[in-house]
Amino acid sequence: MASGPATTTPAGSAEPNHGRRIIGWWIASSIVATPLVAIFLGPAIPPGNGSTQGTEQVFDNTWMVSTITPVICLLAVFFLYGLRTFRAPAGAVVDGPPLRSDTRIQVLWIAATSVIVLFFAGFGSYELLQNGAGGGQGPSPVAVPSGQKLEVQVIGQQWNWTFRYPSLGGAESDQLVLPANTYIELHVTSLDVVHSFWAYELGVKADANPDTDNVAYVQTKDPRTFHVRCAELCGLFHGYMVRNGRVVDSATWHAWAKKAEANYQPVAKFMPPYAHTYLPDPQRRAG
């Protein structure tokens, strides 16, 4: 794309048309490589299909990695061809042609990169605003999926996670248990320093800031297990801040919920009032 007009061979010279060759190789390699990347590499990029948001991220990654494949092909072809062809004879210092600039190439290059960039930004924004892509959106989320949601508060502290279920009378658990095929509304907060709640297989990440409610949405799919890690440096045992989570089917969820609520009942009356709500108190708007 960059090389077209500069290839005008000087009259009488036996030099081949490098630009045409490079463009030919570029198109050929892109035609071969791009579908391979789109079909095989893209869908294999994590986080996988653990949730609707995870699937969207994989879709997003597939688009991006397919779009940048021709760019990589162009540079690969240019350098493989150029560095073989445009070598100085051994030991000699010869000047090349004094080409200073070419407006057509510049315009073409700027237009092409602009189109790619604007496509990425538009595509990413569209994907993001659909339902938040699993990222933390702060106390007043902009991408709110419609319908019923199960609210879960995620509380980070050095160096542990606690999960509180307001709909179960404020029952708390050290394991994140979620019903399958349900929209979850996660309220992430912290008791001390900044943590980051990362449910890897579900494609969810939201920073846990003290006195802040960071909301993220995720729609679970089939039953599975997943890992919860901390993704923001939080002190000594940051690397050990790992929890397991389960997505379970409806019957298991109801049984677990009933048990959790019953277990928590005797404790609930001794707990301070704020333990019965999922929102941190006092609420602060981030930024």
Add this chain to the structure above:
Amino acid sequence: MTIARRLIGFNLFGGIVLGIAGWYAGWYGAHEVVGPSLDYFGDIDYNELSVVLAYLGGVVGFLAGLGFFNYPWARLRGYPPTLREKETEGIGRYFGVCTDHKVVGIQYLWGIGLFFLIGGLNAMLIRFELLRPSHQVFPSGTYLTIVGLHGTMMMGMMTSGILGPFGNYLVPIMIGARRMAFPRIEALTFWLLMAAGVVLETTIFFGGFPTGWTGYVPLANEANPGMDNYLIFFALVGISMTLLGLNMIATIVTMRAPGLTWTRLPIFVWGVLSTAVLMVLAAPVLIATLGMELLDRTAQTTFFIASGGGSNYLYQNLFWVFGHPEVYILALPGFAIVLELLPVFARKPLWGYRLAVAGLMGVALLSWMVWQHHLFVSGINGDLRPFYMLSTELISIPTGFTFLCGMMTLWRGQIRFTVPMLFCLAWFFNFLIGGLSGVFLSDVPSDVTTHGSFFSMAHFHYTIMGGLVFTFMAAIYYWVPKMTGYQLNERLGKIHFWTMFVFFNSTFAPLFAAGFLGQPRRVNNYSLGLQFLNDWVSVSAFLLGLSMLLFLYNLISSLAFAKVPAPANPWDSKSIEFQLPSPVPVHNFDRIPVFSSDPYGYGEPAAPVAMPAGAPAGRD
């Protein structure tokens, strides 16, 4: 006896002596005067304030011992102003305040090189710990301190990695001047940086710091007194950067020789200028932020403490307002070096000069509008994320200008594969991967998984190590023969290049996978399944370290032992510094040159030589 007599005076030795004295003055001052009055210090034998005042006293003492206060003191006593100090020959000038910009450049090269080596050794320790998925050798606190020391040293010290040695040395020569605009400030930036390096490394005596190079609160508020070392280090680096940037801007704007118009300026000078603008505007934000954090820790203010009416988001915002221009402070000089060297080794004029300048300036401008992409999942300004996604991705347009200009300069050239050229060509490979992986991080849906993982760590190592350190090496192989007068061994240089290129990629490419597979940054405990990947990376990193040792061996053996004199113009360059003898004489030019073209006239008939002899002497 004579040695002892020569040590006494205003030099590095005096600086160290007075630095230690100042340190203890601050330490006991805080203890005796302030300490007892604050009851919460109780019976611990140090307090935050004593550490802070000790280091501030130490830095002031160090500068006094070096002689930085002599001139202001002389002026106060009524002596007339002078322009320069101690511009002499001999080895002694490297160990004191010297206002010769070439001496400062070489001081920077070795000083920054020393701390770069320490930072690199820290990286080796990190990779050693990560050989096993669980606890290997260091306790968690030590591990985090090592991670923090590595990151902070590299991000703090290496911001001046190109502008310090090569900017100071080359910019006055390239613009046809005999000195920088503010020679004493130039010397000050270097010695401040050395003091800062010592402040950072001595954090190990105060418990280290757990926050990595970002120093996030509230973690920083609850950290050991070693945290203060981090804050003072980075603030000193910030001061040094601001002064360095100001000096560069003033020099480039006001001291260009006759005929050196803006469109004839070497592209390296443009790169320095764009970087200097970023430094001057970004570093004060850092200084202010760290000052506030220092007050939070010592004077019980609550700028960043949510429960006291502050906000930890404020810290994150301010830090990244500095932090994102900062990464372009690291990257832009690399762009400029690539564009400066390609014409020499492709024997063609720089293609698209104006576009290349627009690229550098465009990146510098856009880098101010992107900082919240570091906070995509933090819960701040959720509604602004599409904007920051767009602005972040827009940066790839001016970055693409650099690629286009570089590639079109190679186009139909007569390429010589010298060592500096190989490092420049590797820049294209590394920065392409670094840049394209940045696209994933700039895209919020993809960033949700990659944020804070080894993916982002691999990304910025590709851009900074692959972008900055590779071009730093290119600059060393290209300009050090000019700076020292001795050739570097070409054969060792090629072995160094190929080992560094291979093991660099073998170290950092697998980390993209590790990040995608769920390994967070800065952990010393990771999934069992990732051990093979991490072991591979660790072994590659050790080999990369060996490659750097090979480079060090080459540098020392070539400059200290082999001592093959370098010709004045070993690369047949048309740039003005190569028209001067090697090494460059003390006052650069006998006569100030007059420029009639840019230094890229390769293959152009009757290109005027950059340095005719006819300009009037006497301009300083």
